[in-house]
Amino acid sequence: MATRKTASTKNDFPRPFTTVDVLIFTVIDDALKVLLVQRPSDTGEPHPGAWALPGGFVNVDLDADLEACARRKLREKTGVASPYLEQLGSWGSAARDPRGWSATHAYFALIASDGVTLAKGANAADVAWFTVDQPLLAKKKLAFDHAAILRAGVERLRSKVEYTSLPAYLLPEPFTLPQLQRTYEVVLGRPVDKSGFRTRMMAADFLAEAGVVESDSNRPPMGYRLKDRGTPVFFPRTFSPRG
C-alpha cells in the first residue's frame, strides 16, 4: 500500500468516508430476525426515515480498530457485549452515499434474543427486529446499499450453517438439542433429520452437558452449553483428509 507517486509525505488528498455497519441476527418465535434502525428525518442526512443497518462512522478517537468499532455499535443498540462477531466484507464506491466516496466495513453478529434491551432513541420505534424473509430481502427500501449487504450476510450465514455450529450462538444457554435443531431448521429453511443431527452434533464434541432442563411437559431434555464459546466448530468437508 501507499506507494504514492509524489515524494510528498503530506497525504493531503481526498479521503473517502469510513464507516462500519453491523448485521445483528437472532431467532425469535422460530424466525430469523435482523436488527434495523430508522434513520432520522430531521437532520438533513441521506435516506430520512428509511430503515438501515446499525452502524456509522469510525470514530478515530474511540475505536482502536474496526472490530472494536463494530462491538461498540452492537453494544449501543442491544447492550450485548460478547456476541459471535465475524467480518462479512466491505462495500465502497463513489455512488453508495450521496455525501461522497465512502467505504463501509460490514460485520455480522449472532446473539441470543433473551436479555436484549433495544436501545430506543427519542422515537420509540427507531430500533426494531425484522423477520428475514423474501419480502424483506426483495424490498429495496433499505437505506444506502444495505439491502445488498443484508442479502450477502444472510447468504453467508445460511452457507456457513451448513457446516458449522453457528446456530448455537443464536440461543441462550443452556439449550437443548431439539431447540438447536429447530434453530438450524429456521436458518436453513428446511427440515433436518433428528437422528443424523444428533449424531453430527455429538461427534463434533463441542457441547457440554449442563443438567436436565424443565420443559412444559413430557420427557425433560438435556441442557447443553458450548465447551468453548470463543470458536465455532467446523464439521467435516469434501476432499476429506487422506494419508
Add this chain to the structure above:
Amino acid sequence: MATRKTASTKNDFPRPFTTVDVLIFTVIDDALKVLLVQRPSDTGEPHPGAWALPGGFVNVDLDADLEACARRKLREKTGVASPYLEQLGSWGSAARDPRGWSATHAYFALIASDGVTLAKGANAADVAWFTVDQPLLAKKKLAFDHAAILRAGVERLRSKVEYTSLPAYLLPEPFTLPQLQRTYEVVLGRPVDKSGFRTRMMAADFLAEAGVVESDSNRPPMGYRLKDRGTPVFFPRTFSPRG
C-alpha cells in the same frame, strides 16, 4: 450507518486513510507464488525498503469502487486484466500505519503466470514473485500488517481449494487434468488421488474439451478450458441436500 450525533451535515471529523491491497497468486515451477513490491527508501514513507503487498490509496477520481481500485493495482503491476478476483477482508486500526488511522481493503487474485510482464519501476528489483512457504509466512519482515494479511489470504485459498475449482485460474488455458491435479497438490501441499480427482472434476461439469495437447513425449493428454470463467465451481458439501 451515519447516525451522527450532531445535526450538522458537514461531516468534518477526522477520516481514516482508505487503501486497497492485492494478494496476487500464481503457480511457477510447481510452487505457489505471491507478488510483492519493495517500498521506496527515499521518500520518507513508512517501512522504507521493506517488501509489501501491491496496493495503495483509493483514488477518489480514478476508482469507481473498491474492486475497480483492486483491478487497477493488479493491472499496473502485472498487465493482467481479467483475473479471478475475490475480496478477502479488511484490516483497519489506529496502529497499523504510523501516518494515522487507516483501513485497507484486501483482495486476492489468481492469475496464470504466462504472459505476465512485471511492471518494474526505476529499480528493476522492486517487483518480484515470492514462494509462499513457511519462511515467508513466518518472517515478520513484510511492511505494515501485510504478513497477517498474507497469512489470511493463504489460509483462505487453501481452504477454498478443498471444495472449489479455484486452482483452474492459476493455469493458462488450455490445461490438462494432470496439470490441474498438480496445481491442486501444490496449493494443498499434499498428494491427491488421480482417479478420485478426475471423477470429481468431470462430475462438476465445468470443463470443456479443447483438443489434445502436445507434450514432451508419451501419450498426449486432453486439453480443457473453463466452460465459464466468470464463476468458480463449488463441489458438494456436508449437510447434503435432502427432500
Add this chain to the structure above:
DNA sequence: CCAATAGTGTCTGTTAGACAATATACA
C-alpha cells in the same frame, strides 16, 4: 517390446439419510 504418462475400472469400508424403536416424563 519397453518406458512413461494418460486415463479407466474395481473393490471395500464408511457414512449419511430414512425410518423404526425405545425411554422418560406427565396426566
Add this chain to the structure above:
DNA sequence: TGTATATTGTCTAACAGACACTATTGG
C-alpha cells in the same frame, strides 16, 4: 395406561479412498 416428546438403534444406498488395470504414444 396413554400421550407427547426425547433419545437411540438399524438398515441401506451412495460414495470416497486405495489401488490395480488398460490405453496411447515414442523410442
